[in-house]
Amino acid sequence: DYPSLAMLIEKLTENNIFLFFAVTNPVKDTYKSYSNMIPGSNVEILSQDSSNVLNLIVKAYQDIRSRAEMEVVNLPKELSISFDAFCGNAEFVEGSKSCSGLNIGDTVNFTVTLEAVDCPKDGKSKTFIVKPILFKDTLEVTVNFNCDCxxxxxxxxxxxxxxxxxxxxxxxxxxxxxxxxxxxxxxxxxxxxxxxxxxxxxxxxxxxxxxxxxxxxxxxxxxSNEFGIISGKFCECDDFSCGRFKGKLCSGNGKCECGECRCFANWNDIYCNCTTKTDSCITAVGSVCSRRGSCVCGKCVCQDAAYGDHCEKCPTCPDACSIKSDCVRCKVFDTGELKKNGTCHKVCTDEIRQVEDLDTGNANGVICSYKDENGCTVHFRYEEESNGNSVLTVVKEPVCQPPVNILLIVLCLMAAILLCGLLALLIWKLLVTLHDKQEFAKFEAERAKAKWDTANNPLYKAPTTTFTNLTYTGNVD
The missing domain is CATH 2.170.300.10 (Tie2 ligand-binding domain superfamily)
Known part of the structure; x- marks a missing residue:
């Protein structure tokens, strides 16, 4: 075909053009394959009536504004290059040449490491270009090889x-x-x-x-051998008997030395077919495999029930409701942190369906709820359809409780306190009365047991006392 894919990539790079494919779901995988070969491109799902094309353009613009990615042009085969990214939030991402989730004013730094994997046969220096995608600034690097002792x-x-x-x-x-x-x-x-x-x-x-x-x-x-060079003290080594992957010796990512693949930087495994880069595993918000898996050979290996290219699909995961609630806030009610920082369309790619009430008989997905800033409860269902679409079915009207009557609550509390006081007084009066009755009954019982005449008080003593002087004789003298 004309133009070829290589020519298209060249012209897009020269003119700093961002390309995104708005395609229907049946051809999504085909265009994703194309997108993987075109730096900076992206694939979005277009609805059958193309009603979401404007949203796709806005989302693409948000991606451009919040993402920084480096690319290498005309890298010589004698060199291997690797990147480490220091993104605007001071996050270090080893083996990554891109940063996402950036805001205006953020600063990102990329550390570039070069490794010579071979010496040029012509002995000349080599030149290549490092540049950020969709920016006109470029850095031309000239490398002089020192292959002689x-x-x-x-x-x-x-x-x-x-x-x-x-x-x-x-x-x-x-x-x-x-x-x-x-x-x-x-x-x-x-x-x-x-x-x-x-x-x-x-x-x-x-x-x-x-x-x-x-x-x-x-x-x-x-x-001599038509396949390569035989070497070693006893001709035991060669540079062509290593393992092949997809028809390429050492997968094209290493050098065969004495029957073993010596992998270039950012590659490992026996056939050098496993990359150590994590670019392809990083989500739009900068997390690796949505924090639900690990990046192995450039692909996400998901844990538990998570699945998807970045382990982003997981209706049964414990954090599914909390993550999707942020998307409901920004895409349905225009609130939340994602709306404030402008990353809503980039992070939330779910299809939104609004209904009057949720069908509780539907066993697909999981029903979630959260409290909004007004204290109202929002109910929604998160499910993954068989065609790969993520769907959020949201109840249009949040459930709000009637306003609290503070005056009525205060009056009720005062009445309750007064009632408790009266009840306490009644109980005290009852206890005192019962105690008095018990004391009086005890007194009556004691008086009934007395043996003296009730007309005389046995405790009475006369006010005068008479004493007799036995030595008195009656004489004055």
Whole structure:
């Protein structure tokens, strides 16, 4: 087709054009595949009557304004590059080249790490460009490769240690001239009498040079091979017998060394087909796999009942109602934090359906409720349909309790206090009366037991007392 996808990507990048596909649900997966290959692009679901196209444009604009992503143009194959992001909220995201959920005035920083995985055959420097997507600013980086050891510059051709001029002494070893072999360049390739096969196999009885070379002058000279280079002291290594993934040696993300893949930066696993980057696992709000899973090889591995590309779908998760209630606030009632910071359309991609009352007989999804700022209760159902759509069915009118009559409450409290006081007085009076009756009955019982005449008081004492002086005789003198 013309233009090709590569040409389209080139022109979009040159002119800083943001591309988003508004497509119907049946072709969503196809365009998602295209979007993964076009930097900065996005895919949105268009309704059958295209009534939500304006909302999709607004959402796309919100995505542009709140997201910063780096891209690399013309990266040489001899280099491997990785990014670490420091987003505006001081959050460090290792292996990420993008930040989302940004507000105007936020500052983001990206740390770029370069690693040389090979030396250019032409020996020249290489140039590439690092730039933020949808921005005109660019950074051109020129890399000079130093693939030679410093000791090679001081090679000695006159030293006698290398068979009197049959090689040069470089970095502590002899580098033989063409046609010469041996630790000291003492042998010729054509000199068969100099062959010593005893040193050309690791264990006695093993094939000489592993059947992949010839033993000349006590050394293995490895055969050439159309697939790559055979190397090693006993020709035991090569750079083409490593595992392949999707037809590519070491998945194209590593270098084959002696039968093992040596992965480039940001790649691991036996075939180097597992990326350590987390860009594809980060949601629109900056969380990894919606905090319901872990990022493994660039894909979210969800926990419990969560599913979806970012584990964002989970009607039965404990936090499902609290997360979706924020979307109901901003998309139905135009309130909440998501509405204030302008991230409502980016975070909330659910389809909203408003009804008069929820069908409690519907077993799909989960029924949720929350209290709004007015104290009213909002009821809604969150469910995931079989076609992949997330649906929030919201009751139009919140359930509000009648206003509280404070004066009536105060009067009732005062009446209750007064009633309690009167009741306490009655109880006290009753107890006192009962006590008096008990005391009087006890007194009557004591008086009935008395043995004296009731006309005389046994406790009475006369006011005068008479004393008799026994020594008085009646004489005055």
């Amino acid at each position: 410093d000791c090679e510059n001081s090679a000695d051709e006159s030293i006698t240690q290398c068979a009197n001029g049959n090689g040069t002494y470089e970095c502590g070893v002899c580098k033989c001239l063409p046609g010469r072999l041996g630790p000291h360049c003492e042998c010729r390739e054509s000199d068969s009498s100099a062959t010593d096969q005893a040193t050309c196999f690791p264990v006695k009885g093993d094939p000489i040079c592993n059947n992949r070379g010839e033993c000349l002058c006590g050394q293995c000279v490895c055969h």
